[in-house]
Amino acid sequence: MTVHVVGAGVAGLVAALGLAEAGRAVTLHEATSVAGGRCRALPDGTDNGTHALMGANHAALRFLDAIGARDRWVEPEPEGLPLFDLADGSARRVAASPLAWRDPSKRPPGLTIGGVVTLLRIASGITDQPVAEALAKHPALLRSFIGPLTVAALNTPLAEASSARLGQVLRRIRGTGAARLLVARDGLGPDLVAPALTALERAGATIRFGARLRAMTMAESRVIALHLGEDTLPMGQDDAVILALPPWETARLIPGLRVPDRHAPILNLHFAHPGADRVRFLGVLGGLVQWVLVRPAGISVTVSAADAEADEPVDALAPQAWREIIATARAFALPGDWPDAPPPCRGVKERRATPRHGVGIPPVAPRQPMRNLALAGDWTWPGLPATIEAAALSGEAAAGTVLRT
Ligand SMILES: Cc1cc2nc3c(=O)[nH]c(=O)nc-3n(C[C@H](O)[C@H](O)[C@H](O)COP(=O)(O)OP(=O)(O)OC[C@H]3O[C@@H](n4cnc5c(N)ncnc54)[C@H](O)[C@@H]3O)c2cc1C
Known part of the structure; x- marks a missing residue:
């Protein structure tokens, strides 16, 4: 039995490693010439973009442990995030964890009792409205901390960003150590992608670069062939596929599937x-x-x-x-x-x-749309915004689905 994992972003890397370490024969197919996907190093070694993790990102940290790269991620600001306000030239440190706001020197400016009540309501997730609207009565708190946190975590403008999605983030960072912010010390290449590929090779997985999945042949609720580049790969009776792809690629391969499209x-x-x-x-x-x-x-x-x-x-x-x-x-x-x-x-x-993480319920991806097909990818994890953590959790879940099937 071979498991074909398609897409070597974080979700695919996590799924492939989990399965290879569980003793399965794994082939990881990646369209481009590099792994990492939206979290990768460019050819000159520069990160495509800065990636930060939080202490609450347990699945991402488990993966870093599994590939031996945990100590390559460092906490640059243990005393609180330095924030500089260009409008008035003020410079202060604000703790990312609401627990630490008991110390007045670590509080975001504009935090009032009313603001705390509003944040608790947002964290409860019982209502969903644009974050700018939810915090309209607390403009200083929005500007000084909740706004930047929202834009960073949801990658969505405040007038559009869902307060319920922000609530998921606030709930996760409330515990001790959960809001510790970590970044790759030297870069995503040496601190994530290279150790992941080494771990996969060590676990016996095969990695094929330049292998774009063009189409799948499906019959009787099973994938029966993968069309990869110029090749057609017939699927054995016990073979399985994990698609660990961005939403637009998954929708192209599985017609009719509803995916986030903005x-x-x-x-x-x-x-x-x-x-x-x-x-x-x-x-x-x-x-x-x-x-x-x-x-x-x-x-x-x-x-x-x-x-x-x-x-x-x-x-x-x-x-x-x-x-x-x-x-x-x-x-x-x-x-x-x-x-x-x-x-x-x-x-x-x-x-x-x-x-975009706007107000409303996003399309829910089926974990196993066919008997030998599981889906992974940051957008498939309903409980979190699309992040490394969501990708890692989805990769773990897809591997678990295949192992149980
Ligand atoms: C600039 C930037 C900054 C970010 N900052 C953060 C951050 O600070 N913290 C955080 O947690 N998250 C951050 N994110 C989000 C995070 O990078 C993503 O959520 C995560 O990397 C998604 O991983 P994935 O495996 O689900 O998808 P992807 O990374 O998109 O992986 C999919 C892979 O599939 C491959 N592929 C596509 N089509 C095919 C095909 N047909 N056949 C074969 N292979 C195919 C792609 O080339 C890619 O390698 C950031 C994203 C960006 C772009």
Whole structure:
């Protein structure tokens, strides 16, 4: 029996490793020449975009443990997230965990009793409305912390983002250690993708790059052949398939399946400028830049829900982003040289970074649409926004489905 896992993003890597370690023969088919999908290293080693994990992301951390890369993910800001407000020049640290807000110095500005009650209501998930509307009476809290958290976690503008989806996030980060923010120390290549491929090889899985699944032949509620590139692969009686693909590819392969069809872009600007001697992660309020990752090898800026920015030329965005980076670096006295002229900048625009997480119930993906077919992928996990954690959980679940079948 062979399990064919299609798509070597996080969901496919997790599913393939779980099955190979359980003793199954696994072939992982990936359309491109690299693994990682939307969480990958570009050919020059740059991350496609900054990826952060939280302590609550247990499935993602389990996977890092399984591939021996857990200690490559570091917590850059254990004292709370440094946030710089361009409007008034204020610089403060805010704890990501609501539990830590008992300490007034770690509270987001604008947090009042009324604001706490509103957050508890959002966390309960009993209503669903745009986050901007849900927090309309608490503009300072929205601006100082909940807004940036929402845009980062849901990759959706505040006027559209679902308060119920934000509630899922708030519930998950309330526990001790759950809101610890982790980033790859050196990059997604060395800290995620390369160790995952090594672990897969060690577990005996076969990986085929340049193998795009063009179509599937299906009969009597089973997949009977995979059409991969120029090849047709007949499926044995006991063979199984896991599609670990983005929604638009899954919908192309399974006609009639309802999938999320609206996506939001994420823009990353990577500046070739050596950063501080240790990894830092800082937030910026009121500008173009939302988050700045400072690594010794370079400085990266994230702009989520970047509907407008994704259409702007990088040359036009880089000078503004650099001015905001310098102001933030100075406000937090980051060591190093911060020249006024922007260093060389590379922009990466991921136009379909994640589905948009608007108000309403998203299409629910069937876990096992056919007897020998299981689905995985960040968009298939209903309890979370489309993230590494959702992808990892879906990969674990799909592997479990195949093992039980
Ligand atoms: C810039 C950016 C920043 C992000 N930041 C964060 C973050 O900070 N934290 C977080 O948790 N999440 C973040 N995310 C989201 C996270 O990257 C995704 O949720 C996750 O990587 C999705 O994994 P996946 O395996 O479900 O899908 P994908 O990564 O899309 O993997 C699917 C794979 O299938 C391959 N494929 C597609 N079609 C075919 C086919 N027909 N045949 C064979 N192979 C095919 C693709 O090439 C790809 O390798 C970010 C995403 C982006 C783009």
